[in-house]
Amino acid sequence: MRRDGGRTGSHGRRPEDCRGDDCHALRADRSFLHPRSTMTKSAGPEARPVVLQRCDTFVGRTMNWLYDHLRNVQRHDPVVLADRLQNRGEFPELTAITVSGSIPARAWRKLVPGRMYPRDVRMLRSYDPKLLHSHFGYVARWDSQLRAILDVPWIVSFYGADLYLLGREPEWVDAYGRMFEQCARVLALGPKMAEGLVQIGCPPDKIAIHPLGIDPSSFPSVPRTRRGDEPLRILFAGTFREKKGIPYLLDAAGVLHGRGIRIELHLVGDAARRPGDAATKEEVFRLIRRHGLEAVTQHHSWLAFEDLVRLALRCHVFVAPSVTASDGDAEGTPFVIQQMMATGMPVISTLHSDIPFIYGEHAHMLVPERSGQAIADRLMAYAEEPSRITADGLLLSKHIREKFDVRRCAASLSDLYDQVATNGSRQR
Numbered sequence: 102m103r104r105d106g107g108r109t110g111s112h113g114r115r116p117e118d119c120r121g122d123d124c125h126a127l128r129a130d131r132s133f134l135h136p137r138s139t140m141t142k143s144a145g146p147e148a149r150p151v152v153l154q155r156c157d158t159f160v161g162r163t164m165n166w167l168y169d170h171l172r173n174v175q176r177h178d179p180v181v182l183a184d185r186l187q188n189r190g191e192f193p194e195l196t197a198i199t200v201s202g203s204i205p206a207r208a209w210r211k212l213v214p215g216r217m218y219p220r221d222v223r224m225l226r227s228y229d230p231k232l233l234h235s236h237f238g239y240v241a242r243w244d245s246q247l248r249a250i251l252d253v254p255w256i257v258s259f260y261g262a263d264l265y266l267l268g269r270e271p272e273w274v275d276a277y278g279r280m281f282e283q284c285a286r287v288l289a290l291g292p293k294m295a296e297g298l299v300q301i302g303c304p305p306d307k308i309a310i311h312p313l314g315i316d317p318s319s320f321p322s323v324p325r326t327r328r329g330d331e332p333l334r335i336l337f338a339g340t341f342r343e344k345k346g347i348p349y350l351l352d353a354a355g356v357l358h359g360r361g362i363r364i365e366l367h368l369v370g371d372a373a374r375r376p377g378d379a380a381t382k383e384e385v386f387r388l389i390r391r392h393g394l395e396a397v398t399q400h401h402s403w404l405a406f407e408d409l410v411r412l413a414l415r416c417h418v419f420v421a422p423s424v425t426a427s428d429g430d431a432e433g434t435p436f437v438i439q440q441m442m443a444t445g446m447p448v449i450s451t452l453h454s455d456i457p458f459i460y461g462e463h464a465h466m467l468v469p470e471r472s473g474q475a476i477a478d479r480l481m482a483y484a485e486e487p488s489r490i491t492a493d494g495l496l497l498s499k500h501i502r503e504k505f506d507v508r509r510c511a512a513s514l515s516d517l518y519d520q521v522a523t524n525g526s527r528q529r
Contacts (some may be wrong), residue, residue, distance in 0.1 A: 102386075102396040135261060150176040152518055153230040153251070157240055159183035160192040161197075162403055164341070164437040168192045169316045173511035177518050182348060184277050191405065198224075215246075222250055226309045232256060233523055238263035245283055253520045258288040258311070260297065261433035265454075269429045274328045277304045282475045285521050290433040291455025299428060309517060312458070313436055314510030315501060320410065320443035322498045323415045327487040332397070332479065336416040336446075338369035338409060338437050341382040344430045346422035346451065348388055351479055352473025353420075355392030366398045367416060377428075413444050417490050418483055421450040424470045434459050442501040447493035449479045463500060466493070 159181050160168045166511075171179040171192045181197040189197065200206075206218045225247075234250050234256045235241035241257040248255045257280060267273040281287065282302045288311040289295040295308050327333060335354065339345045347368070354366050368385070372378035389398050404412065413419070419441040423432045432454045439459060441448050450456050450467055457464040468475035483490050 102389060102398045102400060104152065107109075110528070114290065127193060136439065148520070149176060150231040150518070151178045151180050151228050152226070152232045152234050153253075154179045154181045154229065155233065155235040155240055155244055155247070156181065157184045158187055159197050160188050161183070162188060163405055166190060166313050166487065168195070168314055169236060169319070170511060170514070171195055173314075173316065173507045174515055175512065176515040177232075177507075181224070216522070217250060218223060225251065232518055234258065234518075236260070236505075238273075238277060238280075239267060241280055241284070242273070245280065246515055248283060253405040255284040256286045256288065256517070256521060257284050259433070260290065261454075262430050264294060264297050264433075265348060265425075265429055265431040268297065274301050277331055283309065285524075286517065288517075291458035293455045293458070294433060311435065311514060311517065312505060312510060313439070314505045314507030315436075316507045317440045317441045317443060317502050321414065322337075322443065322445040322495075323414055325446055325490045325494045326519060327417050328484075332363040333357070333418070333484050334364040334365045334367065334416040335420045335480065336367045336369070336413060336441070337421070338404075338419075338441075340370055340378065341372045342375065342430075343381050343426040343428075344424060344432060345381075346424040346471070347381070347385050349422045349424070349471060349473040349476060350420045351385065351388040351394065352394060353422075353476035353525065354394055354397075355388075356473065357480055357484065358392060358394060358479035360481075362396055362481070364484075366394060366479075367401065368398065369401045369404055369412065371402050372445045377426075385415055405413050410440075413441055416446065418480065419446050419448045420476060420480075421448060422470075422476060423451050423453040423456065425453065431466070432456065439501050439505055445494045447483070447490055448497060449476055459505070460497075461500065461504060463497065466497075 154171060154276055156164075156167065158164065168198065171181070179195055181195055183197060183199050186197055186199050200221065209216075209385045230251055230253055231360050233244065233251055235244045236258050238257065238259050244255070245300070261464075268277065278301075284307070285302050287308050288299055289299055290312055291310060296308055298308055299305050325343055333352075337345075337347060337350055338345075341347065354364060357364050372382040389395060401412070419438075421435055421438050421441075423435060425431045434455045435450075438448055448461075452464075452467045453470050453472045457467060460467060468479060483493075
């Protein structure tokens with residue numbers, strides 16, 4: 102098995118336990134210090150209303166979906182306030198500001214704990230934001246002081262583990278309850294997530310379903326064809342984490358390999374630092390050995406976005422075998438599914454969380470969770486009838502490009518911003 106290097110990007114559960122593909126580390130110190138920024142803020146009579154966008158890492162290697170979403174918002178000016186700035190050379194657009202530990206600010210925190218450093222307050226108010234939009238529940242939990250200082254309507258978006266994992270902890274449910282009282286809207290990726298938010302106490306009338314979209318211009322759509330005795334190239338990309346369901350893909354690959362079907366399996370990703378990730382990685386490589394897949398498997402660590410797309414265009418089928426983890430963690434809508442669909446590649450995924458919402462009228466193509474045999478059956482069908490690879494890939498590409506174009510989704514977000522601002526839904 103080849104391993105290629107690449108670039109990345111319980112009770113009392115800590116926010117850092119949610120880091121990875123849909124949750125990232127949140128530092129314990131929530132103070133805002135001395136500002137650093139990239140890009141410049143809007144100015145002049147044509148300036149659009151500013152929406153302050155809160156997140157922990159911008160742009161995390163696995164969070165390019167947020168970057169694409171915000172840079173396509175046309176009627177508002179997103180200004181990102183992040184705990185950390187990363188990969189800005191690769192993702193250079195948008196105004197992004199962060200803070201550093203200046204000596205005066207550190208002294209202020211010791212003298213006046215729980216109060217924001219005055220210079221930071223002046224800096225944030227200078228942007229004159231009309232709304233605050235916090236991304237991830239575990240970031241929003243700490244943003245109530247910021248909302249109060251800015252005195253603007255507050256929107257909170259959930260994405261996955263911030264609900265399905267942290268939402269199982271009483272401490273977090275209580276914190277979310279206080280947040281729900283203060284915010285004007287809570288955004289869910291799909292109807293299943295909306296149901297989950299209601300279950301932990303979010304008022305239904307505050308919830309809006311707002312999916313993520315893909316940028317069609319970033320993804321060439323290439324019909325996949327498998328010729329002659331060419332191996333069936335199978336791709337997986339994601340964090341090595343239980344909810345990703347990688348063992349079931351390996352079980353399926355073992356079935357095909359055992360039947361003499363030529364395959365080439367590409368696994369892109371690695372363990373992050375959440376408890377359980379290392380054990381998942383160990384299981385992945387144990388199953389590769391157990392099924393005798395060493396010679397047909399290539400492991401790539403985290404790849405730059407362009408390199409992932411380049412590899413995807415060489416592969417025939419993408420598999421996203423998501424499952425509900427033993428600790429309750431679950432996906433939101435794995436964005437990589439939408440990205441791979443956009444390239445013209447068929448995607449095999451599961452009846453999990455809001456994945457059926459993404460597939461829409463094509464949800465019948467999904468397979469049950471935790472069924473390596475069901476995945477194997479779909480892969481066998483593609484191996485035996487290669488024309489289905491082309492047909493299914495083009496069908497899903499057309500669907501995702503029409504229904505989940507980022508420009509349409511971003512326009513919907515601007516509509517929501519206008520609605521919240523117009524209604525003046527301020528929770529004090």
